[in-house]
Amino acid sequence: MNDAIDSFTWQAIEHHDDGAVREFYRRLREDRQLCTTRCTDCGRFAYPPRPFCPHCFGEKIEWAPIGEGATLYAFTTQKRALRFTEPEVVGVVEIPGVGRITSRIDAPFESLRIGQKLAFEPLELGAGLVVHAFTPIA
Amino acid sequence: MPSSASEVAIIGVHASAITRSPPVPLRQLFARTAMATLRDAGLEPREVDGLVTTPPGINPDIVIMFGAFLAKYLGLATRVCEVVENGGATAALALRNAVNEVALGRVRRCLVLAADERYQLDASDPTQLMRFGATANIGLQGAYDGIYLGGFPVPVYAMAAQRYAHEYGVTPEDFARTVVQLREHAARHPGAQYKTPTSVERVLESPMQSPPLTLEMCCPVSSGAAGVLVTTLDDARRLGRPCVRVAAFGGYHEPEHFLPVSLDRSFTTYRSAIEASRQAYEEAGIGPGDIDVAEIYGVYASTELMLYEDLGFVAGKGGAPAALRDGRLDFGGDVVMNPSGGRICYGHPAAATPLLETVEIVEQLRGRAAGRQVEDARFGLTHAEHGCLNGSVVTVYEAAR
Numbered sequence: 001m002n003d004a005i006d007s008f009t010w011q012a013i014e015h016h017d018d019g020a021v022r023e024f025y026r027r028l029r030e031d032r033q034l035c036t037t038r039c040t041d042c043g044r045f046a047y048p049p050r051p052f053c054p055h056c057f058g059e060k061i062e063w064a065p066i067g068e069g070a071t072l073y074a075f076t077t078q079k080r081a082l083r084f085t086e087p088e089v090v091g092v093v094e095i096p097g098v099g100r101i102t103s104r105i106d107a108p109f110e111s112l113r114i115g116q117k118l119a120f121e122p123l124e125l126g127a128g129l130v131v132h133a134f135t136p137i138a
Numbered sequence: 139m140p141s142s143a144s145e146v147a148i149i150g151v152h153a154s155a156i157t158r159s160p161p162v163p164l165r166q167l168f169a170r171t172a173m174a175t176l177r178d179a180g181l182e183p184r185e186v187d188g189l190v191t192t193p194p195g196i197n198p199d200i201v202i203m204f205g206a207f208l209a210k211y212l213g214l215a216t217r218v219c220e221v222v223e224n225g226g227a228t229a230a231l232a233l234r235n236a237v238n239e240v241a242l243g244r245v246r247r248c249l250v251l252a253a254d255e256r257y258q259l260d261a262s263d264p265t266q267l268m269r270f271g272a273t274a275n276i277g278l279q280g281a282y283d284g285i286y287l288g289g290f291p292v293p294v295y296a297m298a299a300q301r302y303a304h305e306y307g308v309t310p311e312d313f314a315r316t317v318v319q320l321r322e323h324a325a326r327h328p329g330a331q332y333k334t335p336t337s338v339e340r341v342l343e344s345p346m347q348s349p350p351l352t353l354e355m356c357c358p359v360s361s362g363a364a365g366v367l368v369t370t371l372d373d374a375r376r377l378g379r380p381c382v383r384v385a386a387f388g389g390y391h392e393p394e395h396f397l398p399v400s401l402d403r404s405f406t407t408y409r410s411a412i413e414a415s416r417q418a419y420e421e422a423g424i425g426p427g428d429i430d431v432a433e434i435y436g437v438y439a440s441t442e443l444m445l446y447e448d449l450g451f452v453a454g455k456g457g458a459p460a461a462l463r464d465g466r467l468d469f470g471g472d473v474v475m476n477p478s479g480g481r482i483c484y485g486h487p488a489a490a491t492p493l494l495e496t497v498e499i500v501e502q503l504r505g506r507a508a509g510r511q512v513e514d515a516r517f518g519l520t521h522a523e524h525g526c527l528n529g530s531v532v533t534v535y536e537a538a539r
Contacts, residue, residue, distance in 0.1 A: 004265065008272035013281045015273075021281045047399055048282040054393070074297035074405065076348040080290060082271040090286045092297055092397060092405075099399040102283040109349070114304050131285055 003126035005082055010129050020049040023063065029130040032122045036098065037061040047099045067120035069096045070134055075105050075112050083125075093118055093134050104133040112136070146237045147374040147381040147538060150179025150367035151497040155329040156485030160255040160361040164194050165211060167253050167363045172212050175249065175365030180379055186367070188218040188248030190236045192228045192489045195254035195361075208251070218245050225524030226435065228252070229364070230492035230531040236368045237384050246369065253363035254487035279396060287396070292356060292438075294396050294526050296348035299440030301405040303350060306456030313355050313439040314341035315459070317482055319468060320442070324479025326510040331358055331485035341439075355439035360485035364493035366500070371538065382503045383536045385424075385517070388417030391529035398528070407455060410523065410530035411448035418519070418532040419450070426450030429534075430515040431474045431502045433495035435523045437481045446475060449521060449532070474512045477502065492522035496533070503537040 013021060020037060027035045038045050039053035040060040047066070052059050075091030084090050084104055089112065091105040104123055105112065118134040125131060152174035160167055168191075176183065189209050201207065205221045218239050222232040229252035236248040275284035287293050302308050315338055324330035336354060344354040374381040390413035394403060403409070419425055426449065434449060436442025443458040451473055452461045461467055467475045478484040478498040481491060499518035501507045518535040 005268050005272060008269045009276065009285060012272045012276035012284070016276060016281045024282070048280065074300050076293045076296040076300065078287075078290075078293050079345070079347045081287070081293075082268070082275060084286060090293055094401070096401075099401055100397070101399065102286045102397060104286055114300075 002083070006126035006129045009083070010127050019051040024049050025130065027063070028122055028132060029128060032130075033065050034067050034120045034122075034132045035063045035065050038064050045098045047101055066095055066098050067134075070094065070118040070120065072105065072112060072114055072116050072118055072134075072136075073100050074114065075109070077109055091134075104131065106133045106135040144241050144243065145371040146240050146368060146384045147371040148366055148384060148496070148500050148535075149369055149374045149377065149379040149381045150175045150177075150181065150365070151500045152178055152365045153329055153494050153497040154363040156331040156360050156362040156487060156494070158256065158331070158359060158361065164253060164255050167255075168194075168208060168251055169212060171253065171363040171365040172249060172251055175251075175367050179367040180377065181247065181367065183212070183214055186214060186247050186249050187216055188236060188239060188245035189214050189216045189220075190218065190232045190239075190248060190250050191221055192232055192252040192254075193221055193223050195257075195487070195489050214249070216245075218248065224529065226488050227492065227522045227524045227529055227531045228489050230520070230522035230533065233366060233368070233493060233496060233533065234387050234389075234531065236366075237387070240368050240370060247373070248368045250366045250368060250493060251363070252365075252490040252493040254489035254491075255361040256359045283396065291396070291526065292351060293348040295438040295441060296351045297397065298405040298444075298526065299350050299438065302440050302444060305406055308440075308443065308456065308459055310342055310350055311338055312443065312459035312462075313350065314338040315462060316439040316442050317341045317354050319462065320476055320480045320483040323477050323510065324483035327478050327484060330479045330483060331360055332479070332483045351438055351440070355482070357437040357481040357486040360487040362485060362487040362490055362494065364490050364497050366493055366496055374538070380504045380506075381538050382500045382518075383538045384533065385536045386418045386421035386534040388414040388419070388421065388532040389530065390414040390417070394525070394528045396526045396528070406444055408444060408448045408523075408527035408530070410527055411445055411521065411532075414530035414532040415449045415519075415521070418534050422517075422534040422536075424517060424534070427472070429473050429517050429519045431477060431499060431512040432519040432521070433476055433478060433480070433498050434519075434521040435481060435491065435495075436476070437486060439482065441527070442476075442480065442482070445521065449519070451475070469512065477507065477510050477512060492520060492531070495520040495522065499535050503535055
């Protein structure tokens with residue numbers, strides 16, 4: 001069931017590829033890294049990654065790993081969803097200098113609190129799809 | 139309004155009953171709404187020369203050239219015939235386009251129609267459900283967030299609610315009390331979807347959807363339609379119809395879709411609502427304290443409270459729960475919020491919702507909201523949004539006496 005969902009999801013993701021989408025997921029799958037784009041002109045990060053800079057419209061971008069210093073900004077569970085239904089937790093992770101990114105949070109809902117420190121971990125789904133998750137660190 | 143433009147009025151309105159599934163096929167719902175709106179305006183079809191409409195809901199039968207199809211079905215010859223769309227703000231944008239065209243004199247009398255029906259999927263084919271779900275999630279939320287926030291927007295609003303509680307000490311009881319008041323209002327509206335009285339305890343005990351939001355704190359799945367007839371204020375007076383003046387619009391859209399990514403944006407202070415209402419108040423030459431009645435786009439109990447603040451009806455962030463407890467946002471208070479029952483209890487057929495808000499405000503300002511009339515209402519306001527408050531449209535109306 002989840003394999004079929006992940007397969008449809010991957011097809012939908014590929015359909016929306018702008019050059020950055022495939023690279024983002026390739027780095028997750030092959031390098032086990034969460035990365036996004038940074039403008040080499042103005043130096044600012046874009047998240048989600050883009051093949052241009054949404055701050056200055058520069059076209060020279062580079063890829064850089066992100067996730068250092070992440071903290072938990074918000075989290076919840078979903079009664080009905082295609083993927084990650086309760087008790088699995090979804091949330092928003094604050095990454096300094098980058099932004100607040102939506103993610104899977106790998107911990108029980110009751111154990112979590114706003115502001116706690118998190119670390120990135122790759123999460124392997126079906127159909128060769130690897131996505132990002134974050135897990136609490138001491 | 140630009141100085142060369144005419145003043146614009148609404149002389150006819152109609153709202154269908156709001157129900158879970160559409161009472162009749164969608165094209166029939168559009169036709170019934172068009173006929174009732176023209177009857178209310180006292181006009182014949184040949185006296186209308188504009189049609190601005192919305193896509194026919196989130197519906198597998200979406201077709202290109204829907205405006206042309208609808209004009210043919212209704213038999214309307216027009217100078218402006220178009221479909222407008224931008225998520226939840228759709229019908230407010232349709233109204234704004236109609237008002238602009240009438241103000242500029244390009245159209246004389248413009249019919250605005252909006253309808254929505256809940257998506258009817260074939261549940262006997264799970265692969266169809268999955269394919270639709272995956273495509274819809276990624277299409278709506280993007281290739282990055284769509285995987286995590288699938289299907290319904292509840293978790294997005296739930297995380298904003300969690301931040302609101304965290305930052306301002308708002309409690310689940312505060313969220314529940316908001317629903318209790320809206321349910322009291324809906325009980326007095328003949329077309330409302332959820333009218334049964336509820337209590338703080340009952341709202342809190344209803345099934346948890348996405349913490350901290352329970353089922354009764356969420357807007358329902360709805361179908362329904364609304365129609366509005368727009369003309370110049372001079373024409374309305376010549377026709378001798380009871381009317382309402384459209385006083386101002388304001389809009390703002392930030393470069394975010396659903397949860398904001400930028401570190402300098404807030405989950406709990408909606409800049410779109412602040413900026414759009416500020417622009418509308420300025421254009422109308424009034425302030426939030428002058429508004430007697432408002433219909434706002436609170437699709438979850440937490441959003442409802444945050445909007446009371448961001449639209450200027452409550453001073454200070456986190457002040458809405460106390461204002462609600464003190465009765466300042468109810469009949470007999472400073473301003474009546476969502477006398478229809480709001481999105482949570484009146485119902486929320488998204489593509490039509492902003493126009494349903496307009497219908498309620500027009501009825502209030504014409505003194506025709508039997509059983510729920512706000513006494514001596516002079517200024518009214520509607521608010522519409524899309525995404526998770528990433529964009530807002532605010533409209534101000536004045537009773538024309």
